[in-house]
Amino acid sequence: MARAAAPAAAPPAVASRRGTDSLVVAAATGATVLSVGLLIAALLSSLLVSSVLAGRADDVGRETSSALGGSMGAQTEAVPGAGGLLGGHGYGPLEQIDPVPPGTLGSDVALDGHALECFAGVLDACDRLHAGSAPFSGYEHYASTCGGRVKPSAVAYCTELD
Structure with a gap:
């Protein structure tokens, strides 16, 4: 095997x-x-x-x-019908003062024209100035005060001051 x-x-x-x-x-x-x-x-x-x-x-x-x-709360003069960021939203009355001449804000002729109209009381021109200005520019700051009428950015649109 x-x-x-x-x-x-x-x-x-x-x-x-x-x-x-x-x-x-x-x-x-x-x-x-x-x-x-x-x-x-x-x-x-x-x-x-x-x-x-x-x-x-x-x-x-x-x-x-x-x-x-x-x-x-320290603001005293109310603007009737103002419904911007400060007026009409429970933050107290909105103080409005006399406008301030724009002076030299920049070198843009069109924006200078809007600034002069804003100073003259055409509040829509203040809003157009704000929309057309560069961030942090003199134009934007002037527009945010509605021509010196309110503190910066106190209202969303200057036409709210009518």
Whole structure:
């Protein structure tokens, strides 16, 4: 009777490769878990910082509102029908004074014309001046006072003073 040959053992190169594959899979799994953990930690940190900053912004807003509300109570002369930012919205009466000549606000001839009309009492010209002026310019500031009639940005539109 012929004897059956014993099964041959796996060559050493194959056995060591299987061990390396297991290490690679384990390392990749560990790196993925670490990445997810870091992502969750970063997300939680950003949420914490956001909530702290939002709370501080609310505090600053309340302080500013309180300060503005206190100073508005000192105004005395009401403008009938004024419904701008300060007049007619529960902040107290809106003080209106005599207009102030525009002086030199810039070098734009068209905007200079609007400023002169605004000073003369054409309140629509004040609004056109505001719409056409560059941010933070002399023109914009003059327009925001309706030609010196009110404090800056006291009304949304100067035509509300009619």
